[in-house]
Amino acid sequence: MSLISVSRGLSTRLNPLLHSCKRGFGTGAASFTSVDLKGRSFLTLKDFNSDEIKRLLWVSGELKHRIKHEKQYLPLLQGKSIGMIFEKRSTRTRMSTETGFALLGGHPCFLTSQDIHLGVNESCTDTARVLSGLCDIVLARVYSHSTLEELDKEASIPIINGLSDLYHPIQILADFLTLQEHYGSLSGLTVSWIGDGNNILHSFMMTAAKLGVHLKVATPKGYEPEKSVIEEAQKLSKQHGTQLVLTSDPMEAAHGTNVLVTDTWVSMGQEEEKKKRHKDFHGYQITMQTGSVAKPDWTFLHCLPRKSEEVDDQVFYSSRSLVFTEAENRKWTIMGLIVSLLTDYTPQSSMPKF
Numbered sequence: 001m002s003l004i005s006v007s008r009g010l011s012t013r014l015n016p017l018l019h020s021c022k023r024g025f026g027t028g029a030a031s032f033t034s035v036d037l038k039g040r041s042f043l044t045l046k047d048f049n050s051d052e053i054k055r056l057l058w059v060s061g062e063l064k065h066r067i068k069h070e071k072q073y074l075p076l077l078q079g080k081s082i083g084m085i086f087e088k089r090s091t092r093t094r095m096s097t098e099t100g101f102a103l104l105g106g107h108p109c110f111l112t113s114q115d116i117h118l119g120v121n122e123s124c125t126d127t128a129r130v131l132s133g134l135c136d137i138v139l140a141r142v143y144s145h146s147t148l149e150e151l152d153k154e155a156s157i158p159i160i161n162g163l164s165d166l167y168h169p170i171q172i173l174a175d176f177l178t179l180q181e182h183y184g185s186l187s188g189l190t191v192s193w194i195g196d197g198n199n200i201l202h203s204f205m206m207t208a209a210k211l212g213v214h215l216k217v218a219t220p221k222g223y224e225p226e227k228s229v230i231e232e233a234q235k236l237s238k239q240h241g242t243q244l245v246l247t248s249d250p251m252e253a254a255h256g257t258n259v260l261v262t263d264t265w266v267s268m269g270q271e272e273e274k275k276k277r278h279k280d281f282h283g284y285q286i287t288m289q290t291g292s293v294a295k296p297d298w299t300f301l302h303c304l305p306r307k308s309e310e311v312d313d314q315v316f317y318s319s320r321s322l323v324f325t326e327a328e329n330r331k332w333t334i335m336g337l338i339v340s341l342l343t344d345y346t347p348q349s350s351m352p353k354f
Helices: 050-069 092-103 124-134 145-154 169-183 199-205 227-240 250-254 271-280 323-342
Strands: 081-086 107-112 137-141 159-163 190-194 214-218 244-247 259-262 299-302
Touching (some): 050 323, 081 159, 092 137, 092 159, 092 323, 137 145, 137 323, 145 159, 159 169, 169 299, 190 199, 214 250
Parallel strands (some): 259 299
């Protein structure tokens, strides 16, 4: 177990314009005056600081409130288009991006690997330059993170990481918006990851400390996060005064936590490892027994699709499970992200208390 510094955050008060918040987020408005995300790419949350991530959550929460609850029509992306490159299939990433972009008045274009054979039929360099002249932004869901880096290097428009082998940053925005809505505040929460040291965990590790969130990680031996990610997360934890725990004991990670999180044990491309992985992850299923050592208000997250060996039905379909709100928030956070990268949108509500 590795224990980095500990600091407890304080809950803050309600912001009435974020309808589902019980407490606010917390910081002063002055820190947001210099936040400008227009024209940037979004490959990893490692590249975004605390105020920038909070600004993305603010915009996402406000768009959800205005569009879903106030029934406003906001054609913020009218006349714009997005190229969506999918080397790997997805329900939530495709649906959230297509419906969200269209809801804001824009036009989504879906491209599978059969359509363009990225890097095979045409080089990444040429694809990036062609798409830069045909659309305003690209979301790419790929196998190798280096593919995204090459696209970003050659494109003159923003590139969004829809998932890579190293990071899944758009999922983490949805996760933290979900937790903010449920708890009302992020600062001081403890999130416990119990599962594989994968791309989603990497993105949690690049984000949690910046939001004042403590992170506990339990992975089987041999399935730890990337060493470089651990080192960066340790720096962030020290910098922001949060706790980072790395262990191989699921119950140790679950102890005293607010949020239990897991993911698939067998990702796309790992099917041949299924039998071995199931054996290695024995004891990592999240159950009510796991939650028995967590805080009384504990909740559960899973990015989906879910298998029963990862979490049992009693937890997955319980009132503690936020997974379907989490899935819906993929839409609102991708909308908030794209609006922030493509427009000069300024939130209409008072800035929430981060």
